[in-house]
Amino acid sequence: MGRTVRIATFNILHGRSLDDDRVDVDRLAAAVKALDADVLGLQEVDRDQPRSMNADLTAxxxxxxxxxxxxxxxxLSGTPGGTWMAATGEEQxxxxxxxxxxxxxxxxxxxxxxxxxxxxSRVPVWFRGDRLPKVVGDEPRVAVAAVLEGPHGHLTVANTHLSFVPGWNVLQLRRLMRSLAGTREPLVVMGDLNMEPRQAARVSGLRPLASAATFPAEAPTRQLDHLLARGPVTAEGPAEAVRLPLSDHRALAVDCRVRGTGPTGRARM
Structure with a gap:
């Protein structure tokens, strides 16, 4: 059996704390270090934004x-409220x-x-607690996937942040799963999917590795953040919804036992 791999997902709210409404890169660094993940998916990440001190939060x-x-x-490229447009991947x-x-x-x-x-286009969406729908637009959405060299072979991980618009996030998740068809297993899909666990599992066709409420951070009642899997990867214990000193979400982390695949794609111990 291989060693465990700690996998986590965290919507960082561009590093902002709700307690003081500030972005502190040292606080972000301390939170990520405390999470102690081997593989980490982050959402709502800034790079070179004035609101986050022009820092590269990924770095x-x-x-x-x-x-x-x-x-x-x-x-997105540009700044909120300014030149805010869909990114193309060709940004300087x-x-x-x-x-x-x-x-x-x-x-x-x-x-x-x-x-x-x-x-x-903009669409009407009902938000919890509101009597009437609000007409809203949404930002562009992306996913990033990687084949990793694990302790005992390859595994594929993908991270995304889906739309908050019901139905549209389903379409996006289906599109992501089609793009991952035929990829090397085990496969782990993580991120803020903006949907409840049963729907996330049903739409993706994957099984949950982690069950814990993650939103809102202070007293979570919903699980919007997910770690889903297919193939020879199993949770070694209960997941943790980790309260960290930033964001409106909790991080979701779980220790996993992974049997990776070799170059032939066959599972190996």
């Missing part, structure tokens, strides 16, 4: 956890952007970026 997190490989993928270094990141203490064999279908 801050990577250094804190001791990642050997990491990748930030922009969903140093330009302000916002998106997701995948970080790993395990070496990455290959990367893949998947740009998910964007909501074409």
């Amino acid at each position: 801050v997190a990577a250094e804190a956890m001791g990642a050997v490989d990491s990748q930030f993928v922009a969903a 270094p140093g330009s302000a952007s916002y998106g997701i990141a995948l970080l790993s203490r395990l070496p990455v064999v290959s990367w893949r970026v998947v740009r998910l279908p964007a909501l074409p």
Whole structure:
């Protein structure tokens, strides 16, 4: 049997704390270090944004956890309230952007970026506690996947942040799963999926590795953040919904036993 791999997902709210409404990169670094994940998916990640001190939050997190490989993928370029537009992947270094990141203490064999279908127009959405719907738009959504060299072979992990618009997030998750068809197993899909556990499992066709309420952070009542799997990967114990001193979400983490696959794709111990 191989050693355990700690896998976690965390919507970091661009590093902001609800307690003081500030972004503190040292606080973010300490939180990521305390989480002690081997593989970490982050959502709502800033790079070169004035609101987060023009920091590269992916680099801050990577250094804190001791990642050997990491990748930030922009969903939006520009600044909120200013030149805020869909990212293309061709942005110049140093330009302000916002998106997701995948970080790993395990070496990455290959990367893949998947740009998910964007909501074409503003739509009415009912939010909890509201008597009437609000007409809202949504930001572009992306996913990033990597094949990792695990303790006993390869495994595939993917991280994403799906739309909060009901139904549209289902379409996006289906699109992501189609893009991952035929990828090396075991497969772990993580992220803020903005849907409840039963729907996430049903739409993805994957089984949950972690069950714990993650939102809102102070007194969570819902699980919007997920770790889902297919193939020879199992949770070694109960998941943790970790309250950290930033964000409106809790991080979700679980220790897993992984039987990776070799170059032939067959599972090996």
